[in-house]
Amino acid sequence: MEEQMEAVMGNMDSISNFSNAISVNLSDSRQKITKLSSVHNLLTKLQTLFELPTLLRKAIQMEAYPQAVKYYSQAAAILSQYEHVNSFDGIRDDCENTVKLLIHALRDTLGDPEITAAQVVETTDMLIELKVPAGDVIKLYLDTAHVTLQADIDAVGSPPEEQDILEFLDTTGYAFLGSVSLTISTYKSSFCENTNVTLPPSELEETLSEFAYQHFSAYFEHMQSRFTIETQGPDNALLVRGLDRFYRRLQPVHTLLPSASLDRIASEIVTNTIRCRIHYFSETLHNHYSETVSDVKQSLLVSQPAQFEGQNTLSDIMSTMKASLVGKLKLVLVNVKEFISADITFANKPYFRGPFCVHDIKQGLVLKYIDHILQHVSTLGDNLPPSLLLVMARLCLDFETNTISYLSNLTEEMFPPDQSAVPEQLSPTVTELTSLAHDTVQQVLTRYVNVKGLSISQMIHTSVKTRDWLSAVEPRNVRAAMKRVVEEITELDTQIGSLFEEGAVRGPNSDSSRRALSHNGSRIASSKYKYTPSDTESSLLNKLFNDQVEIFGSIQFTKLSILTGIIKIGLKAFLESVRLRTFGKFGLQQVQVDVYYLREYLWRFVEEERLLNFLLEEVISSAVDRCIDCHYGPSVIMLLCEPN
Numbered sequence: 001m002e003e004q005m006e007a008v009m010g011n012m013d014s015i016s017n018f019s020n021a022i023s024v025n026l027s028d029s030r031q032k033i034t035k036l037s038s039v040h041n042l043l044t045k046l047q048t049l050f051e052l053p054t055l056l057r058k059a060i061q062m063e064a065y066p067q068a069v070k071y072y073s074q075a076a077a078i079l080s081q082y083e084h085v086n087s088f089d090g091i092r093d094d095c096e097n098t099v100k101l102l103i104h105a106l107r108d109t110l111g112d113p114e115i116t117a118a119q120v121v122e123t124t125d126m127l128i129e130l131k132v133p134a135g136d137v138i139k140l141y142l143d144t145a146h147v148t149l150q151a152d153i154d155a156v157g158s159p160p161e162e163q164d165i166l167e168f169l170d171t172t173g174y175a176f177l178g179s180v181s182l183t184i185s186t187y188k189s190s191f192c193e194n195t196n197v198t199l200p201p202s203e204l205e206e207t208l209s210e211f212a213y214q215h216f217s218a219y220f221e222h223m224q225s226r227f228t229i230e231t232q233g234p235d236n237a238l239l240v241r242g243l244d245r246f247y248r249r250l251q252p253v254h255t256l257l258p259s260a261s262l263d264r265i266a267s268e269i270v271t272n273t274i275r276c277r278i279h280y281f282s283e284t285l286h287n288h289y290s291e292t293v294s295d296v297k298q299s300l301l302v303s304q305p306a307q308f309e310g311q312n313t314l315s316d317i318m319s320t321m322k323a324s325l326v327g328k329l330k331l332v333l334v335n336v337k338e339f340i341s342a343d344i345t346f347a348n349k350p351y352f353r354g355p356f357c358v359h360d361i362k363q364g365l366v367l368k369y370i371d372h373i374l375q376h377v378s379t380l381g382d383n384l385p386p387s388l389l390l391v392m393a394r395l396c397l398d399f400e401t402n403t404i405s406y407l408s409n410l411t412e413e414m415f416p417p418d419q420s421a422v423p424e425q426l427s428p429t430v431t432e433l434t435s436l437a438h439d440t441v442q443q444v445l446t447r448y449v450n451v452k453g454l455s456i457s458q459m460i461h462t463s464v465k466t467r468d469w470l471s472a473v474e475p476r477n478v479r480a481a482m483k484r485v486v487e488e489i490t491e492l493d494t495q496i497g498s499l500f501e502e503g504a505v506r507g508p509n510s511d512s513s514r515r516a517l518s519h520n521g522s523r524i525a526s527s528k529y530k531y532t533p534s535d536t537e538s539s540l541l542n543k544l545f546n547d548q549v550e551i552f553g554s555i556q557f558t559k560l561s562i563l564t565g566i567i568k569i570g571l572k573a574f575l576e577s578v579r580l581r582t583f584g585k586f587g588l589q590q591v592q593v594d595v596y597y598l599r600e601y602l603w604r605f606v607e608e609e610r611l612l613n614f615l616l617e618e619v620i621s622s623a624v625d626r627c628i629d630c631h632y633g634p635s636v637i638m639l640l641c642e643p644n
């Protein structure tokens with residue numbers, strides 16, 4: 001075994017020696033082969049350099065731009081290595097000229113509006129690999145994208161007239177968003193994510209943001225104009241869906257480029273549009289109020305519009321008017337509530353949980369509408385039908401009593417605000433409007449009392465002025481003017497009573513108190529009206545120390561108070577008219593008859609009988625002072641005033 005192992009080792013040594021001998025013999029040949037291989041590689045490179053201009057031109061002609069860039073990239077290092085050798089100057093110049101043609105061709109490709117996103121990425125990579133400055137490539141790409149985006153923006157600015165807002169957003173509006181999204185994503189793939197681009201990421205992002213903002217500004221301007229037009233249309237649901245679709249489709253673009261603040265601008269457009277819509281609804285409410293008042297006025301003057309047909313009392317007319325005004329406001333609130341529906345994308349924004357509910361709806365729509373009604377009622381002129389003043393006064397009284405608080409609570413239930421997003425309380429408040437309603441009722445009722453009081457005063461004054469009281473014949477009846485006054489007051493009692501409560505009576509309204517005037521007349525008759533200076537002085541002293549009657553006093557919101565104000569004005573006119581006339585025997589008797597008649601029928605229409613007695617006694621006293629003869633006794637007066 002050992003002998004065999006020794007034999008094997010001997011054979012291995014022999015083979016090793018033989019191999020070394022062969023390596024020594026072939027070393028010169030190996031060096032020559034290596035040198036020849038190096039020369040071959042060099043010649044191949046030189047051949048590539050010599051053929052490079054031709055290969056580049058051929059690739060450009062065949063539009064095989066990636067192959068041309070590959071050829072140039074492979075040869076660029078060799079040209080750079082041998083740039084000091086003058087023999088290569090011609091090749092280098094020829095290659096540079098050809099590369100310029102290649103860059104020009106790539107620029108033309110990048111400038112083609114029909115280029116695809118993949119082609120853009122490939123072309124920009126080739127330009128950057130050809131050492132074209134990244135800023136120039138970016139500018140070229142954005143200039144190309146601008147052409148497409150501008151065409152889309154122009155289409156947004158002049159859409160077909162027959163398109164509604166949803167069709168417009170699905171076609172013309174969506175085309176721009178698709179183009180700009182593609183532009184942004186391609187830009188990021190080509191430049192922001194390209195390792196060959198050496199520009200700072202912040203600079204690349206800023207350039208893209210400025211480009212996007214420039215085009216979105218024009219796009220948003222057109223969209224705001226279109227939405228503003230839509231706010232004047234009747235279909236609110238269509239506008240809500242349009243705004244939601246517009247806002248929702250902007251979200252992917254905002255995700256691509258958050259630095260452009262597109263979400264904030266879109267929210268502003270939605271907010272501005274909704275405020276325009278609320279203004280439209282506000283104008284609609286104001287117009288509806290004006291039309292309703294006009295219908296009420298016509299129903300009180302001439303004809304019965306359909307809305308008030310078959311209604312005979314002022315109470316019915318006022319109730320229908322109030323129901324119409326409140327119902328219209330409720331309908332508007334239902335329409336506006338669509339803006340904060342659960343399926344609306346932008347409804348969860350802070351604006352719609354605070355300023356929208358409080359400022360735009362409650363303050364800007366509901367309370368402003370109530371304020372508009374109250375302000376208009378407070379400016380009603382005396383040339384309107386007095387019954388319209390009465391109806392409007394009752395309407396404002398209902399507003400003060402319950403309508404304002406009811407509408408305020410209803411609005412808060414339909415539009416519950418997020419307390420953390422509620423703005424500061426604005427004017428007018430519910431308390432301020434309630435106070436304004438009270439003042440308006442007071443103002444309108446005072447105007448109504450003055451108008452009706454003036455009408456009755458003119459009736460009485462004319463009847464006194466046009467009669468010859470010195471040569472009057474013996475009275476046989478109450479004058480027609482006095483009967484007309486009582487009829488007018490009775491008619492007013494029915495009208496006012498249908499709208500206002502009776503009111504409390506102050507002081508006794510008994511038969512004994514109503515006989516006071518007759519006894520006073522009897523007392524005056526016995527004196528033959530031959531007053532002495534002491535009697536006159538005593539009468540004047542009594543007037544000084546008695547409570548004075550305030551003719552134009554404050555009016556309470558009751559039927560008796562309103563009628564009392566009217567009667568006081570009429571009797572005051574009666575008194576002043578009597579003081580301007582001179583009476584004979586029968587003239588004084590006629591005044592006594594008229595006064596007794598008024599007393600017998602007007603006591604039930606005043607809230608304090610003492611005032612009626614005082615004014616009527618003043619009329620008789622003034623007539624006695626202006627009389628040159630005596631008068632009837634109480635029994636004759638009562639006989640003449642008995643109903644036929």
